[in-house]
Amino acid sequence: MVPPARSGLFDLASLGWDDSFAAALPPGAVPGRVARVDRGAAEVLAADGAHQVRYSAKVRRLAADDPISLPCVGDWAAMRLIMPERRYELEAVLPRRTAFVRGGVSRDSRGGLSGDGQGQVLAANVDVVFVAEPAVHGSDPADLGRVERLVVLAWESGARPVVLVTKADLLPQGLDDLLKDIGGVAPGVDVHALSSVRGQGVDLVRGHLSSSGTAVVLGTSGAGKSTLVNALAGARVMETQQVRAGDGRGRHTTVRRELFALPGGGLVIDTPGIRRVGLYDIGDGVDRVFSDVEDLARDCRFADCSHGTEPGCAVLAALASGELPERRFESWRKLQREAAWMARRTDARLREEEQRKWKIIHKEMRRSGRNRP
Numbered sequence: 001m002v003p004p005a006r007s008g009l010f011d012l013a014s015l016g017w018d019d020s021f022a023a024a025l026p027p028g029a030v031p032g033r034v035a036r037v038d039r040g041a042a043e044v045l046a047a048d049g050a051h052q053v054r055y056s057a058k059v060r061r062l063a064a065d066d067p068i069s070l071p072c073v074g075d076w077a078a079m080r081l082i083m084p085e086r087r088y089e090l091e092a093v094l095p096r097r098t099a100f101v102r103g104g105v106s107r108d109s110r111g112g113l114s115g116d117g118q119g120q121v122l123a124a125n126v127d128v129v130f131v132a133e134p135a136v137h138g139s140d141p142a143d144l145g146r147v148e149r150l151v152v153l154a155w156e157s158g159a160r161p162v163v164l165v166t167k168a169d170l171l172p173q174g175l176d177d178l179l180k181d182i183g184g185v186a187p188g189v190d191v192h193a194l195s196s197v198r199g200q201g202v203d204l205v206r207g208h209l210s211s212s213g214t215a216v217v218l219g220t221s222g223a224g225k226s227t228l229v230n231a232l233a234g235a236r237v238m239e240t241q242q243v244r245a246g247d248g249r250g251r252h253t254t255v256r257r258e259l260f261a262l263p264g265g266g267l268v269i270d271t272p273g274i275r276r277v278g279l280y281d282i283g284d285g286v287d288r289v290f291s292d293v294e295d296l297a298r299d300c301r302f303a304d305c306s307h308g309t310e311p312g313c314a315v316l317a318a319l320a321s322g323e324l325p326e327r328r329f330e331s332w333r334k335l336q337r338e339a340a341w342m343a344r345r346t347d348a349r350l351r352e353e354e355q356r357k358w359k360i361i362h363k364e365m366r367r368s369g370r371n372r373p
């Protein structure tokens, strides 16, 4: 009765399925995890194999109003068998536990995600975010601002960040200081040194990923993300830069799953979108990453202190005493400005959307008024 599977069977639990997802499954529906999406269809891994499934009319209708409702990699999908074709259709996306969202989206009062018609979900139900920052990047040192930024994004997705200082073998001296500095810019976050080429730290990384947990690796190009994933997988599941440079072909010429299981347990999501994530969608995660600066700011004499020239400014005092590094102060200001800009942009879009709705309603009212006998 079931459609032919394109590959072997899948154990739902090791794909991350659990009781709370099960409780959200509509009666009679078949669960599966989205491993890749392509315009209007998804590859879904289910107990009876991998299936290429199209979206139901309802899913498409919802998405027209709100793109963030569209299925994305990592989603748990409810599928229904369509007769007589005997193929599955994707009928609903189960509520997401965490989500990486690009573009003007905020959490609503119920803690859910609400879009403003422009958002796009890059990955869903991610448990752990590995922030990869190279100890040495070409001729540049590690970039603390970049770490801050990616940790903010990780917190905002709802997942737990872990910072990995990659290519630790390239920095024989000063590694401990770097780890300390990074600990300072990411309070409450585990920081580990890693050398994928030497196989150092890889087990620690594995330890952060439970047997059914889902991870993404964020980091600048060349940070060693693919090398890490290959080390975790114990096989070349991702092309590293050298391989790409060697064959001279484009990066994403082959169609491949964007969610895959590691042999030792756990899953990794890797998509072009997730690889590019970084410079937008900064919001309340800023407070968490800069909790030390926020604490200082609470001690300013004026509640609305701009930390510019005001008397009794605790932030300026900490800067002067060296307690607060200049660099950290600057990146706090920068990310705050961005968060404020994002908020304004979202507000403007919501206002526009509201106006558009009312225009339609008024037009409807006028029309029905005219048509009344």
Ligand SMILES: Nc1nc2c(ncn2[C@@H]2O[C@H](COP(=O)(O)OP(=O)(O)OP(=O)(O)O)[C@@H](O)[C@H]2O)c(=O)[nH]1
Residues within 6 Å of the ligand: 166, 167, 168, 169, 170, 194, 195, 196, 197, 198, 219, 220, 221, 222, 223, 224, 225, 226, 227, 228, 239, 240, 241, 242, 275
């Ligand atoms: N010395 C050293 N080199 C490493 C390590 N990990 C990765 N590299 C090298 O760094 C280069 C980039 O590694 P990738 O894994 O392709 O980096 P990436 O983050 O996936 O890069 P993009 O695909 O561009 O995002 C490759 O030449 C790797 O061999 C490490 O632990 N130590």
Ligand SMILES: [Zn+2]
Residues within 6 Å of the ligand: 297, 300, 301, 305, 306, 307, 308, 310, 312, 313, 314, 315, 316
């Ligand atoms: Zn102040």
